[in-house]
Amino acid sequence: MTKLVLTAICEHSGDRQRExxxxxxxxxxALTRAAEGAGWxxxxxxxxxxxxxEQYVVATGTHNVAPAPITPSKSKTLH
Known part of the structure; x- marks a missing residue:
């Protein structure tokens, strides 16, 4: 797994999300290619x-964070 690093430039630019x-x-x-290769x-x-x-958000207690502009439907379908 690649080491993920927060750059000093990002820390001061205010664009942490994009970074x-x-x-x-x-x-x-790599993850999605592996899943596709496995037949999913x-x-x-x-x-x-x-x-x-969703599990990550619940587990980390970040439910106080403002919701993302796009939220998946409650039915968990992609149509």
């Missing part, structure tokens, strides 16, 4: 990732 996405991108691509559909992968994100 976090950049830092996670390679690992995310993109829909199954997306739903699994949404569930894992």
């Amino acid at each position: 976090c996405e950049r830092a996670l991108n390679d690992e995310f691509d 559909s993109w829909e199954e992968i997306a739903l699994a990732l949404m569930e894992l994100v």
Whole structure:
């Protein structure tokens, strides 16, 4: 697994969200490629990732954070 590093530039720029996405991108691509290679559909992968994100938010107690602009439907379907 690649070591993720928060750059000093990011710490002062106020654009931590974009830097976090950049830092996670390679690992995310590798994870989704591995899941596709194992035979999972993109829909199954997306739903699994949404569930894992939800579990992460609950587990870390970040429910006080402002909601993201786009939220998945409660039915957990991709249509």
